[in-house]
Amino acid sequence: MKIYADNAATTKMSRTAVDAMLPYMDEIYGNPSSLYTFGQRAREALEDARGRIAACLGCEARELTFTSGGSEADNQAIRSAAALGARKGKRHIVSTAFEHHAVLHTLKRLEGEGFAVTLLDVYENGLVTPEQVRAAIRPDTCLVSVMYANNEIGTVQPVSEIGAVCREAGVLFHTDAVQAAGHLPIDVGPQNIDLLSLSAHKFHGPKGIGALYARRGVALTNLIEGGAQERGRRAGTENLPAIVGMAAALEESCAHLTENAVRISALRDRLIAGLAEIPHSVLNGDPAKRLPGNVNFCFEGIEGESLLLLLDDKGICASSGSACTSGSLDPSHVLLAIGRPHEIAHGSLRLTIGEETTEEEVEYLIEAVRDVVSYLRSMSPVWRDLESGKATHII
Amino acid sequence: MALYSEKVMDHFRNPRNVGTIENADGVGEVGNAKCGDIMKIYLKIRDGVIEDVKFETFGCGSAIASSSMATELIKGKPVSEAMALTNKAVAEALDGLPAHKLHCSVLAEEAIKAALKDYYDRQGVAYDPAQFPDCAHCEGCGR
Numbered sequence: 434m435k436i437y438a439d440n441a442a443t444t445k446m447s448r449t450a451v452d453a454m455l456p457y458m459d460e461i462y463g464n465p466s467s468l469y470t471f472g473q474r475a476r477e478a479l480e481d482a483r484g485r486i487a488a489c490l491g492c493e494a495r496e497l498t499f500t501s502g503g504s505e506a507d508n509q510a511i512r513s514a515a516a517l518g519a520r521k522g523k524r525h526i527v528s529t530a531f532e533h534h535a536v537l538h539t540l541k542r543l544e545g546e547g548f549a550v551t552l553l554d555v556y557e558n559g560l561v562t563p564e565q566v567r568a569a570i571r572p573d574t575c576l577v578s579v580m581y582a583n584n585e586i587g588t589v590q591p592v593s594e595i596g597a598v599c600r601e602a603g604v605l606f607h608t609d610a611v612q613a614a615g616h617l618p619i620d621v622g623p624q625n626i627d628l629l630s631l632s633a634h635k636f637h638g639p640k641g642i643g644a645l646y647a648r649r650g651v652a653l654t655n656l657i658e659g660g661a662q663e664r665g666r667r668a669g670t671e672n673l674p675a676i677v678g679m680a681a682a683l684e685e686s687c688a689h690l691t692e693n694a695v696r697i698s699a700l701r702d703r704l705i706a707g708l709a710e711i712p713h714s715v716l717n718g719d720p721a722k723r724l725p726g727n728v729n730f731c732f733e734g735i736e737g738e739s740l741l742l743l744l745d746d747k748g749i750c751a752s753s754g755s756a757c758t759s760g761s762l763d764p765s766h767v768l769l770a771i772g773r774p775h776e777i778a779h780g781s782l783r784l785t786i787g788e789e790t791t792e793e794e795v796e797y798l799i800e801a802v803r804d805v806v807s808y809l810r811s812m813s814p815v816w817r818d819l820e821s822g823k824a825t826h827i828i
Numbered sequence: 829m830a831l832y833s834e835k836v837m838d839h840f841r842n843p844r845n846v847g848t849i850e851n852a853d854g855v856g857e858v859g860n861a862k863c864g865d866i867m868k869i870y871l872k873i874r875d876g877v878i879e880d881v882k883f884e885t886f887g888c889g890s891a892i893a894s895s896s897m898a899t900e901l902i903k904g905k906p907v908s909e910a911m912a913l914t915n916k917a918v919a920e921a922l923d924g925l926p927a928h929k930l931h932c933s934v935l936a937e938e939a940i941k942a943a944l945k946d947y948y949d950r951q952g953v954a955y956d957p958a959q960f961p962d963c964a965h966c967e968g969c970g971r
Contacts, residue, residue, distance in 0.1 A: 734886065735886065736864055736865065736886055736887050736888050736891070737888075738888035738889055739840070739887065739888055739889050739891075739892055742837075742840060742889045743841075746841065755864060755888070756863070756864045757864055757865075757887075757888035757889075757929075758888075762863065764864070774862075775861070775862040775863075775864075776861035776862055776864075779861070779864040812843070812846045812847075812884055812885060812892070813866075813884060813885070813886040814857060814866050814867075814868040814884040814885070814886055815861050815866055815886040816886070817848075817884060
């Protein structure tokens with residue numbers, strides 16, 4: 434038995450996306466920049482894909498730039514807004530403590546280049562409020578970057594409201610929508626979004642391709658020097674098969690977005706209810722304002738990596754925010770940001786289900802996690818101390 | 829390539845000597861939950877020989893496997909031999925550990941030594957404190 438419950442890491446490509454890509458590998462393989470008809474057929478496919486992705490986001494085709502993925506899009510969005518700000522002497526950026534590292538590490542670099550960065554605290558429910566953003570904006574603020582949905586705990590931020598605050602203050606608003614695109618509705622106009630990053634492999638498209646939306650008038654700084662592809666905003670021959678695959682995957686995801694969300698949320702809630710029955714466990718992130726497929730728990734007295742290895746033995750693909758799984762000394766910055774102590778954060782488990790997940794799989798997941806947690810607790814000195822009253826339960 | 833050797837996975841999946849010992853002659857606990865690993869070793873010693881050893885571990889796969897292997901390496905051995913156990917020996921017996929997991933084998937050595945120190949203390953045996961490293965070298969925890 435194999436149960437894939439790590440859809441936030443990556444997703445299986447849809448048949449539609451694979452089929453859409455194939456002709457662009459060995460039939461229409463011309464370079465979109467070539468003058469002859471064969472190249473121009475590739476150019477047409479490129480622009481067709483751009484138009485279809487734009488339709489899914491509610492933007493114009495010319496406002497989209499293809500990138501190598503979500504990380505590059507995040508880097509470029511923030512670098513571009515910073516460059517625009519610096520020209521006006523504005524060198525302050527507002528973001529949150531639980532952004533993806535593609536955002537946080539870029540901000541760290543900018544700090545070294547003389548920018549000031551305010552990282553907003555996240556409440557225990559994993560949400561940032563528009564009021565926090567409003568209060569953090571200064572006269573020299575050039576950018577607010579708040580993710581649409583968190584990649585670990587799945588909490589969905591009030592993006593439209595934050596966008597409105599930024600628009601009113603005349604500050605650019607970027608949102609990392611890598612986990613949201615294809616799963617939650619996006620309409621950049623009414624949501625007051627100036628810059629948005631997405632990645633195809635999170636919605637059943639291919640890996641290594643993403644896009645950056647930049648509202649018309651927001652000039653992008655190119656990170657890669659070279660040819661004039663993407664109107665000079667991103668050099669390098671376009672990855673046409675992947676771009677076509679991304680368009681097909683996004684269209685398909687958006688066409689079934691509501692029905693998928695309803696079905697997957699119901700499975701998610703069953704999974705949450707089942708895991709919540711494990712004593713001394715806690716759900717991470719708001720129970721309602723979260724991605725349809727995201728479940729994230731902490732279990733007291735155990736460590737996440739051993740949990741993952743034993744679940745792997747039962748055929749389950751999952752992830753954890755423990756330090757041992759990240760290769761660093763500290764557990765997930767997201768779990769720390771919502772106030773989980775280190776020892777609790779080490780015992781975290783993220784299960785991210787998707788369109789293919791069945792009710793039977795959810796029941797199997799609940800049983801497997803319950804068994805493994807109980808087994809690991811039986812050999813844990815931490816658990817013994819908690820149960821004997823020598824130490825006090827935190828959760 | 830898998831993250832861990834077959835040996836590590838074997839000791840992780842089927843850990844030897846898990847549990848506690850009532851009225852143990854020596855008990856040692858090292859590590860910190862904040863760092864993500866704690867090992868506790870229980871020793872039963874008769875006539876200078878480690879008659880029985882048990883462990884409890886909170887930690888990752890390699891921490892559990894290192895504890896299991898360390899207990900196997902000292903079980904039935906004289907105390908003097910157990911005192912000579914090194915983290916290197918534990919890691920080698922496991923057919924190696926990934927570089928960032930070597931501290932798990934260090935922890936296993938320290939846990940055994942902490943239990944032996946406790947045994948010496950209880951028996952009133954004199955010893956050189958320098959033989960027993962504390963885990964202060966680990967920057968990860970503020971123990």
